[in-house]
Amino acid sequence: MAARIQSPNSINTYKQCPRKYYYQYILKIDRKIGSIHLQRGSIAHSVLEDFFTIDISNIHSDHYEFELKVILQNLLKQKWQNGKDEFAKLDLTEDQLLFYFEETKMMVNNWFNNFLKVLKPKIMVYGLKEGFNIVKPITEMHFISQAHQVQGFVDAIHEIDGKVSVMDYKTSKREKITEEYRLQLAIYALLYQEKYGKLPHLVGVDFLRHKPHYLEVDDELLRFAKRECKVIQENTISDDIDDYSIKEGVLCRYCDFYDICFGQKTIHDFEK
Numbered sequence: 105m106a107a108r109i110q111s112p113n114s115i116n117t118y119k120q121c122p123r124k125y126y127y128q129y130i131l132k133i134d135r136k137i138g139s140i141h142l143q144r145g146s147i148a149h150s151v152l153e154d155f156f157t158i159d160i161s162n163i164h165s166d167h168y169e170f171e172l173k174v175i176l177q178n179l180l181k182q183k184w185q186n187g188k189d190e191f192a193k194l195d196l197t198e199d200q201l202l203f204y205f206e207e208t209k210m211m212v213n214n215w216f217n218n219f220l221k222v223l224k225p226k227i228m229v230y231g232l233k234e235g236f237n238i239v240k241p242i243t244e245m246h247f248i249s250q251a252h253q254v255q256g257f258v259d260a261i262h263e264i265d266g267k268v269s270v271m272d273y274k275t276s277k278r279e280k281i282t283e284e285y286r287l288q289l290a291i292y293a294l295l296y297q298e299k300y301g302k303l304p305h306l307v308g309v310d311f312l313r314h315k316p317h318y319l320e321v322d323d324e325l326l327r328f329a330k331r332e333c334k335v336i337q338e339n340t341i342s343d344d345i346d347d348y349s350i351k352e353g354v355l356c357r358y359c360d361f362y363d364i365c366f367g368q369k370t371i372h373d374f375e376k
């Protein structure tokens with residue numbers, strides 16, 4: 105069969121458990137179990153994406169911090185409101201939803217404070233409009249590599265003072281670039297290089313609760329990405345379930361396919 109276009113998520117899923125990969129990416133079983141963490145992560149991403157589409161010429165330079173913060177918070181309120189039908193499916197109390205809203209607001213505000221630390225010096229030199237445009241990233245960019253059969257959606261690409269950094273936003277509590285994140289960032293570096301013919305200087309995770317963390321892009325990181333892209337293609341040629349072993353572990357109880365693996369449901373229960 106033709107090679108599948110993989111992604112950092114699909115590769116990390118395979119590494120976590122081949123059987124999970126099989127259910128998710130070969131059978132494409134619809135994972136009906138939503139989660140507040142997924143939904144609010146998606147809202148936070150969307151807020152930050154839309155924030156950079158604002159018309160900065162409508163902002164007054166004397167109180168730009170206040171105005172930008174109001175815009176950001178209004179975006180969050182609006183998107184949270186738009187998500188209410190999805191929230192209703194989660195069976196959460198009003199108090200729980202309020203807690204998650206406030207926590208998401210805290211993350212977005214924390215991100216904004218970090219953003220201001222980069223923005224302010226530029227405004228002092230170039231003024232509001234030019235300064236904002238200098239630090240404004242390209243957002244939500246889709247990359248696809250036919251050579252490596254992999255794709256990715258990059259949250260933000262900054263080019264400031266000639267230095268390119270390719271960033272992913274995370275809402276996770278832990279402020280650590282794990283092996284999974286490292287793989288994702290390595291693939292982003294590879295995708296960037298293939299599209300632009302040059303390496304980004306840095307790749308990183310912007311931990312919205314904390315601060316951005318970066319990795320230098322070097323040959324070893326690129327080799328790692330290429331190796332993982334090759335290995336996943338070799339390991340996923342088959343469509344036979346028996347070629348995708350069950351890898352039982354502590355994460356099974358959070359897995360959407362737990363009921364299938366442990367006998368309480370069959371694959372057919374998940375069919376549309």
Ligand code: SF4
Pocket residue numbers: 120121122123124350351352353355356357359360361362363365
């Ligand atoms: S429940 Fe465990 S063994 Fe089954 S697919 Fe999920 S991670 Fe793999």
